[in-house]
Amino acid sequence: MPDAMKTLIEQLSQLLPADCIITDEESLRPYECDGLSAYRQLPGCVLLPETLAQVQEIMRLCHQHGVPVVARGGGTGLSGGALPLAEGVLLSLTKFNRILHIDPVQRLARVEPGVRNLAVSEAVAGYGLFYAPDPSSQIACTIGGNVAENSGGVHCLKYGLTVHNVMAVKLVTVEGEVLELGSEALDSPGLDLMALITGSEGMLGIVMEVTLKLLPLPSGEQVMLVAFDTIEDAGNAVTRVIAEGIIPAGLEMMDNACVRAVEEFVHAGYPLDAAAILICELDGIDEEITAQRDRMVELMRACHAADVRIATSPEEGRRFWAGRKAAFPAVGRIATDYYCMDGTIPKKHLAGVLSRIAELSKEYGLAVVNVFHAGDGNLHPLILYDISHPGELERAEELGGRILEHCVEVGGTITGEHGVGVEKINQMCIQFSDAERQQFHAIKHAFDAKTLLNPGKAVPTLKRCAEFGAMHVHRGEMKFPDLERF
Amino acid sequence: MRAACAARTPLVIRGGGSKDFYGNPCKGEPLDVTSCRGVVSYDPSELVITVAAGTPLMEVEQTLAAAHQYLAFEPPVHNEHATIGGAIATGLSGPRRPWTGPARDFVLGVDCINGRGERLKFGGQVIKNVAGYDVSRLLTGSLGTLGVILDVSLKVLPQAETEISLIADMPLDRARKFIQDWSGRPVPISGACYYQGNLRIRLSGYESAVMHTATVMGLTPEENTSFWQQLRHQSLDLFTTGGPLWRISLPVTATAPEDFQLMDWGGALYWSKTDMPAERLRDRVKSLGGHATLYRDNGLNVPRFQPLDNGLLALHQRLKAALDPSGILNRGRMYSEF
Ligand SMILES: Cc1cc2nc3c(=O)[nH]c(=O)nc-3n(C[C@H](O)[C@H](O)[C@H](O)COP(=O)(O)OP(=O)(O)OC[C@H]3O[C@@H](n4cnc5c(N)ncnc54)[C@H](O)[C@@H]3O)c2cc1C
Numbered sequence: 001m002p003d004a005m006k007t008l009i010e011q012l013s014q015l016l017p018a019d020c021i022i023t024d025e026e027s028l029r030p031y032e033c034d035g036l037s038a039y040r041q042l043p044g045c046v047l048l049p050e051t052l053a054q055v056q057e058i059m060r061l062c063h064q065h066g067v068p069v070v071a072r073g074g075g076t077g078l079s080g081g082a083l084p085l086a087e088g089v090l091l092s093l094t095k096f097n098r099i100l101h102i103d104p105v106q107r108l109a110r111v112e113p114g115v116r117n118l119a120v121s122e123a124v125a126g127y128g129l130f131y132a133p134d135p136s137s138q139i140a141c142t143i144g145g146n147v148a149e150n151s152g153g154v155h156c157l158k159y160g161l162t163v164h165n166v167m168a169v170k171l172v173t174v175e176g177e178v179l180e181l182g183s184e185a186l187d188s189p190g191l192d193l194m195a196l197i198t199g200s201e202g203m204l205g206i207v208m209e210v211t212l213k214l215l216p217l218p219s220g221e222q223v224m225l226v227a228f229d230t231i232e233d234a235g236n237a238v239t240r241v242i243a244e245g246i247i248p249a250g251l252e253m254m255d256n257a258c259v260r261a262v263e264e265f266v267h268a269g270y271p272l273d274a275a276a277i278l279i280c281e282l283d284g285i286d287e288e289i290t291a292q293r294d295r296m297v298e299l300m301r302a303c304h305a306a307d308v309r310i311a312t313s314p315e316e317g318r319r320f321w322a323g324r325k326a327a328f329p330a331v332g333r334i335a336t337d338y339y340c341m342d343g344t345i346p347k348k349h350l351a352g353v354l355s356r357i358a359e360l361s362k363e364y365g366l367a368v369v370n371v372f373h374a375g376d377g378n379l380h381p382l383i384l385y386d387i388s389h390p391g392e393l394e395r396a397e398e399l400g401g402r403i404l405e406h407c408v409e410v411g412g413t414i415t416g417e418h419g420v421g422v423e424k425i426n427q428m429c430i431q432f433s434d435a436e437r438q439q440f441h442a443i444k445h446a447f448d449a450k451t452l453l454n455p456g457k458a459v460p461t462l463k464r465c466a467e468f469g470a471m472h473v474h475r476g477e478m479k480f481p482d483l484e485r486f
Numbered sequence: 487m488r489a490a491c492a493a494r495t496p497l498v499i500r501g502g503g504s505k506d507f508y509g510n511p512c513k514g515e516p517l518d519v520t521s522c523r524g525v526v527s528y529d530p531s532e533l534v535i536t537v538a539a540g541t542p543l544m545e546v547e548q549t550l551a552a553a554h555q556y557l558a559f560e561p562p563v564h565n566e567h568a569t570i571g572g573a574i575a576t577g578l579s580g581p582r583r584p585w586t587g588p589a590r591d592f593v594l595g596v597d598c599i600n601g602r603g604e605r606l607k608f609g610g611q612v613i614k615n616v617a618g619y620d621v622s623r624l625l626t627g628s629l630g631t632l633g634v635i636l637d638v639s640l641k642v643l644p645q646a647e648t649e650i651s652l653i654a655d656m657p658l659d660r661a662r663k664f665i666q667d668w669s670g671r672p673v674p675i676s677g678a679c680y681y682q683g684n685l686r687i688r689l690s691g692y693e694s695a696v697m698h699t700a701t702v703m704g705l706t707p708e709e710n711t712s713f714w715q716q717l718r719h720q721s722l723d724l725f726t727t728g729g730p731l732w733r734i735s736l737p738v739t740a741t742a743p744e745d746f747q748l749m750d751w752g753g754a755l756y757w758s759k760t761d762m763p764a765e766r767l768r769d770r771v772k773s774l775g776g777h778a779t780l781y782r783d784n785g786l787n788v789p790r791f792q793p794l795d796n797g798l799l800a801l802h803q804r805l806k807a808a809l810d811p812s813g814i815l816n817r818g819r820m821y822s823e824f
Contacts, residue, residue, distance in 0.1 A: 103739070104670065105666050105670070105738070105739055106737060106738055106739050107669070107670060127670075128670065128671070129670070149616065150616045150620075152614055156614070157613075160587070160591065161614065163591075163620065163623070164587055164591050173797075177797055178797075179797055179798060179801065180798075181798075183737070183775055183776070183777075184737035184775050185735040185736050185737050185740075185754060185775060185776040185777065186583060186584060186588070186735060186751060186754045186755070187588065187735050187777075188735075188777060189777045189779070189791045189792040189793075189794060190791070190794050190798060190802055190820070190821070191624060191627070191628055191632075191802055191805060191820075192577070192590055192623055192624055192626060192627055192628070193624075193798075193801070195590055195620045195623030195624055195626070196619055196620060196621075196623075196624045198620065199616045199619070199620055200619055200620075204619075216669075216670055216671050216672040216673075217672065218672045219672050239531040240531070242531050242532075242533055243530055243531035244644075245554060245555075245644030245645070245647075246644075247643070247644065284672060284674075284691075284692075284695060285672060285673065285695050285698065285699070287692065287694035287695040287697075287698045288674070288691060288692045288694065288695035290694070291692040291693070291694050291695070292692070344612040344613070344614045344615055345612065346529070346532050346534075346611060346612060347531065347532055348529065348531065348532065373614070376612070376613040376614050377532075377612055377613065377614070378614045411610070411611055411612070412610070412612050413610050413612055413614075413615040413616075413617050414617050415615070415616050415617050416612070416614035416615060416616065417614055417616060418616070419616055420616075420617055420618070424617070428617065428618070431617055431618075432607075432617075432618060433606070433607075435604040435605075435606055436606045436607065436608065436618070437618075439600060439604070439606055439621070439808070439809070440618050440619055440621075442808035442809070443619055443621070443805065443808050443809075444619075445804075445808060446801065446804035446805045446807070446808045447801070447804075458618075459618065
């Protein structure tokens with residue numbers, strides 16, 4: 001253990017109860033990775049503080065000793081954002097799991113960062129309210145992690161991402177100071193720091209309290225399942241729905257491979273012969289739903305839908321959704337390992353990007369299953385591989401990288417909701433110029449001059465991009481594409 | 487801009503000049519951005535438009551209206567010169583704000599020049615994008631202090647099928663209670679304000695839903711809906727006649743200011759011509775969880791924006807230095823310290 005860490009732990013043991021400091025290897029093990037388990041690293045130590053004052057003191061001491069700090073919520077992140085550092089502190093915020101205040105009139109909830117996403121909607125349902133961003137991981141991921149990643153969910157087409165649904169944040173700075181950002185009023189004086197903090201991947205401060213905006217629960221919903229014979233038709237249908245002025249609460253798409261995997265797992269009654277299916281949810285008051293549903297059915301028929309099913313009961317609606325919600329675990333059953341990508345593209349390129357993914361899948365000899373938030377063009381191609389086969393993980397990563405680069409080529413982005421973390425750090429070199437990345441570093445410096453908060457994540461150094469560039473000559477066109485790398 | 491940066495020449499960024507009145511006066515060489523003009527790309531089925539910053543807001547709105555879409559944050563259009571760049575740089579949002587979100591919620595990306603004269607792009611043209619810090623939303627409402635916006639990509643929304651205005655003559659307390667009760671229900675409210683003794687509610691959405699809600703609310707439909715346009719574009723008398731005008735932002739459950747002319751945003755925004763001394767007003771508003779902006783000074787010489795606490799101010803200064811190290815962009819427009 002390095003000296004700085006030793007001194008730090010000595011000082012911390014005066015401050016924290018013994019069971020809040022973990023240093024033995026066996027107990028550190030569960031913290032070695034987040035949801036991106038291909039990357040693992042034991043932290044120098046894990047701290048589990050219980051009070052704001054303790055967090056402030058931890059930050060002060062780490063700052064003084066120059067020890068880096070990685071915050072961790074539920075550890076469900078898919079980009080390695082909470083990957084520990086061998087010489088750093090892993091700051092787990094799971095003990096901060098209280099909902100501090102619910103204000104049904106202002107429709108706000110003030111919560112600690114370790115509160116699980118779903119717990120909020122459960123706690124406020126009695127008031128006829130809900131918290132809209134609903135990542136599929138919502139039973140396990142935390143609000144602190146959601147703010148750090150600007151997480152989305154299946155309902156964000158209509159209700160927005162985390163950034164649209166948080167009002168205020170209490171932030172502990174790298175020096176241990178408390179900053180109050182945002183407010184319960186609808187705006188605050190000065191710069192929009194809430195926008196900057198949301199999605200900042202634990203690089204700018206520790207989120208210690210969050211005020212969430214709550215919405216009235218829609219009085220009803222209607223779920224539809226629509227099957228298509230070609231991917232093109234499904235893609236066009238998505239574009240047409242939006243062009244016609246309908247914003248469904250959710251509009252999700254699965255390709256045939258995904259439909260098959262899911263059907264075998266949850267028996268949702270999905271048509272196995274469909275090239276793609278759409279799950280569409282409409283919500284609102286009855287009058288609204290009926291009006292939208294009738295238009296949707298007409299539109300889907302006009303877009304050559306092979307089958308349009310309208311759930312006739314809430315149970316049937318839930319069954320339609322069950323398959324979509326079980327997509328990841330279902331794929332987990334058919335493949336030893338899978339690697340989840342997260343690019344976003346303009347919707348009009350859906351069909352084209354899917355055929356490019358199919359080509360790349362062939363080129364790399366790895367199957368790809370597609371499931372995505374179609375309404376906002378956010379793709380989650382799942383690359384199937386087997387980590388026990390030498391070189392397969394590296395091939396999966398390279399294939400993933402090429403998919404993301406293609407997303408950028410068609411005007412999209414490398415990450416819609418999972419964040420850059422350690423995973424997409426190379427692709428940041430492609431999406432942003434040197435000057436843009438330098439600007440990000442300068443912003444980070446304004447919050448964290450010593451680069452102690454989650455260092456090495458989210459924004460690559462110029463050096464790293466230079467190295468990556470040397471290998472990756474031009475936007476995915478590599479030298480000797482047939483040779484194995486790494 | 488590189489030359490200005492090297493020589494540390496302060497620049498004053500200017501679009502159509504329709505919001506010259508807003509923010510603290512600042513001095514410098516004018517940098518006119520109205521020559522960056524036109525729609526760069528617009529595909530209604532993507533719900534995204536990219537426009538050059540100097541494009542008149544009216545032109546943007548016409549383009550969108552032709553495809554039955556609109557800017558859901560309803561920026562005020564003070565006159566025909568007002569540009570989209572100015573709307574984003576001020577971040578001002580209209581009556582729909584509590585229900586559909588402020589300007590920054592709709593900003594997806596910017597192409598800009600920072601104070602070093604570097605051309606930078608942040609965000610993009612897609613609705614979900616978490617690559618890198620959200621600099622495009624940070625620039626929204628930054629009053630040109632961090633960068634010159636060249637073009638901006640915005641999320642747009644389909645126009646509602648129907649829109650109606652309801653009115654009722656009632657005391658303030660009852661009006662506030664009425665709004666609070668109805669805001670907690672899933673009904674298509676798109677505006678709620680109180681002016682000259684009248685509560686007004688605007689509903690927008692599917693015709694069937696709007697009509698149904700109007701019936702159960704039991705207020706009187708208003709034939710002439712031009713009030714909402716005047717409210718949005720700030721052309722009601724209150725905005726145009728003399729005297730300092732305060733814009734007071736408060737949590738909806740906070741006590742209303744004693745002296746105000748117009749309540750908007752369902753009770754989260756008050757416009758006031760109070761003659762209470764600035765410091766007292768600001769202390770009081772702050773203790774209620776809000777802040778007060780001297781929106782139109784009309785001779786009152788005090789800082790336009792509520793002062794920031796020390797820690798926050800220092801962070802603002804460091805951020806300013808990160809984007810504009812020579813401090814040349816709209817110096818002092820937001821706060822005298824940067
Ligand atoms: C099966 C599955 C499905 C998923 N589905 C979705 C989905 O639909 N949509 C979506 O957006 N994401 C999804 N995710 C990704 C993930 O759940 C989200 O990114 C989530 O927000 C992470 O929350 P967490 O509490 O687990 O954070 P962690 O993984 O613990 O941390 C994530 C990042 O946040 C930082 N962090 C955590 N807490 C704080 C804090 N208090 N202050 C500062 N920084 C902090 C960490 O340092 C790290 O960089 C899914 C993941 C899985 C495993």
